[in-house]
Amino acid sequence: MSSLYNILKYIFLNRYRQLTYLDSGRFYFFAIVYLIGILKLSTWENEYSASVIFVIFCLQNISFLQRNDFIFLKNRLGKFRALRIIIIDLFLLSIPLLFITSFKSFSFLLIEILLLITLPMLLTLKKRSSSIGIFSSKDPLWSTYAKKKPWGFILLIIIYYVQYQALSIDNIGLFYVASCSILLFVLNIFSEDEYLIYLKISDKKLQKYLIGLLLTNLKNIIYISAPGLLLTILFLNITAFLSVLFVIFCASILFWTRFFFNDNLIKNFFGLIVIILIASLYDINKLFLILPIILVNIILIKPVVHY
Amino acid sequence: MLDLSIEKIYYGRKTILKNINLNFKNTGLYGFFGKNGSGKTTFLKTFIKTVSFDGKIKLNGKDFSEKNVAWIPTEPFLYEYLTIKEFYDFYAFTVKDLPVQSDFVFDIDSSKLLKECSTGTKKKAYINAVLQYTNYNLYIFDEPFNGLDIESNYILLKKIIDLSKENIVFISSHIIEIIEPYLEEKYFVENSELLRIDDHVDIKNRFINE
Numbered sequence: 001m002s003s004l005y006n007i008l009k010y011i012f013l014n015r016y017r018q019l020t021y022l023d024s025g026r027f028y029f030f031a032i033v034y035l036i037g038i039l040k041l042s043t044w045e046n047e048y049s050a051s052v053i054f055v056i057f058c059l060q061n062i063s064f065l066q067r068n069d070f071i072f073l074k075n076r077l078g079k080f081r082a083l084r085i086i087i088i089d090l091f092l093l094s095i096p097l098l099f100i101t102s103f104k105s106f107s108f109l110l111i112e113i114l115l116l117i118t119l120p121m122l123l124t125l126k127k128r129s130s131s132i133g134i135f136s137s138k139d140p141l142w143s144t145y146a147k148k149k150p151w152g153f154i155l156l157i158i159i160y161y162v163q164y165q166a167l168s169i170d171n172i173g174l175f176y177v178a179s180c181s182i183l184l185f186v187l188n189i190f191s192e193d194e195y196l197i198y199l200k201i202s203d204k205k206l207q208k209y210l211i212g213l214l215l216t217n218l219k220n221i222i223y224i225s226a227p228g229l230l231l232t233i234l235f236l237n238i239t240a241f242l243s244v245l246f247v248i249f250c251a252s253i254l255f256w257t258r259f260f261f262n263d264n265l266i267k268n269f270f271g272l273i274v275i276i277l278i279a280s281l282y283d284i285n286k287l288f289l290i291l292p293i294i295l296v297n298i299i300l301i302k303p304v305v306h307y
Numbered sequence: 308m309l310d311l312s313i314e315k316i317y318y319g320r321k322t323i324l325k326n327i328n329l330n331f332k333n334t335g336l337y338g339f340f341g342k343n344g345s346g347k348t349t350f351l352k353t354f355i356k357t358v359s360f361d362g363k364i365k366l367n368g369k370d371f372s373e374k375n376v377a378w379i380p381t382e383p384f385l386y387e388y389l390t391i392k393e394f395y396d397f398y399a400f401t402v403k404d405l406p407v408q409s410d411f412v413f414d415i416d417s418s419k420l421l422k423e424c425s426t427g428t429k430k431k432a433y434i435n436a437v438l439q440y441t442n443y444n445l446y447i448f449d450e451p452f453n454g455l456d457i458e459s460n461y462i463l464l465k466k467i468i469d470l471s472k473e474n475i476v477f478i479s480s481h482i483i484e485i486i487e488p489y490l491e492e493k494y495f496v497e498n499s500e501l502l503r504i505d506d507h508v509d510i511k512n513r514f515i516n517e
Binding site: 003006007010011013014015016017018021068069071072073074075076077078079 | 355356357372373374376378384386387388389393394396397398400401402420422
């Protein structure tokens with residue numbers, strides 16, 4: 001029992017330092033979301049807000065569990081003890097959520113156990129690389145992300161569902177929030193470390209390279225936003241369709257932040273808020289407002305480019 | 308002492324190695340060689356049971372347990388946000404019934420965060436953590452010299468030779484010249500098979516002739 005406690009202690013210490021290493025922004029971001037989420041769930045004011053928060057929890061748990069220590073634990077502890085450690089670890093991470101919802105809804109609790117404990121456990125045990133082949137190989141960032149973290153795309157399915165639900169009950173605000181979470185997903189992909197040695201030693205012109213990347217990213221973002229765009233055509237009007245398209249364009253412009261990348265979610269979030277702001281002011285004559293996105297990122301970026 | 312009767316080792320539908328029937332009667336250093344991707348690491352992984360295989364591994368007539376294996380992979384897993392000292396302590400909690408050995412193989416600053424260590428130092432930290440204990444059932448070194456400087460390679464080689472005097476030690480390496488003189492037996496992995504190479508045969512010829 002003592003060794004179990006100590007092993008978990010070091011796993012949690014490692015995780016805490018991972019979140020706070022060099023930049024504690026991510027940790028505080030998660031902590032604030034977590035506390036607000038718990039508070040919101042405890043009051044259970046609105047079915048949809050609960051769903052949105054629940055999605056955030058799922059995201060958080062999946063993000064926490066990007067673990068590759070199962071083989072090591074299995075070697076050291078044997079299969080069953082290693083499994084026990086992982087299950088307890090998942091359980092400890094999910095305790096606040098499980099505790100609160102156990103008083104609210106039994107069926108919701110069962111879904112939580114399935115998603116928060118069973119799913120990440122299966123993902124840990126059956127780590128395999130799979131490919132989502134729609135992304136261009138010219139820019140390996142997206143295709144690499146798809147192979148490395150294919151389960152991240154589960155979030156998109158949830159977002160599409162929320163978009164559909166929002167439109168089916170005429171909740172346009174929720175639809176836009178869900179659409180913007182696609183941008184958060186995109187920013188998450190852009191937050192992957194970029195190794196630029198190839199560009200540095202290449203004789204390719206920088207402008208040509210960047211325009212090529214812009215087009216590739218635009219195409220990739222359109223792919224993942226396609227269901228949302230389809231929903232705007234089916235349920236809304238051409239203005240809404242153009243608005244979503246505009247947001248997609250704004251997100252594509254952010255691609256270049258990869259080269260400086262900020263590994264801080266709070267800073268990233270500023271970029272997102274600016275996009276939302278601009279999208280809300282959508283007007284073809286105000287296209288120049290994209291400039292603040294670039295400006296905000298220039299100010300906030302922290303160069304951690306790898307060569 | 309250690310008996311292997313393995314019909315096949317596989318990933319999904321793909322068979323990596325087949326028909327392995329070996330008997331390691333004596334303590335000593337056993338070398339496994341072959342080209343990249345031939346299946347050396349896969350073979351060694353059967354002893355920690357992280358690959359699928361049909362067959363049996365017995366140690367002194369009993370089923371072999373993967374728990375008491377000193378496993379030193381090419382690229383060891385580490386909790387990178389722990390300090391080296393914390394990782395030693397963490398490893399200690401995963402060990403049962405193994406007496407402590409006082410000296411570490413490598414002398415390194417244990418207060419450093421693993422994340423901030425070089426590849427070589429990380430590997431040294433892992434080796435220190437594993438070999439701070441003795442009495443493992445089996446020692447496996449998979450490409451142990453990769454990433455280490457020359458001095459560290461000789462320190463590690465000496466340690467491996469010492470261990471092989473009283474234990475069964477498996478090693479795979481591409482630096483044949485260094486370890487060949489100390490080998491009890493040598494094996495070559497080729498075409499999904501594990502072939503024993505006679506003592507008088509120079510293993511380098513297996514590569515050069517082709």
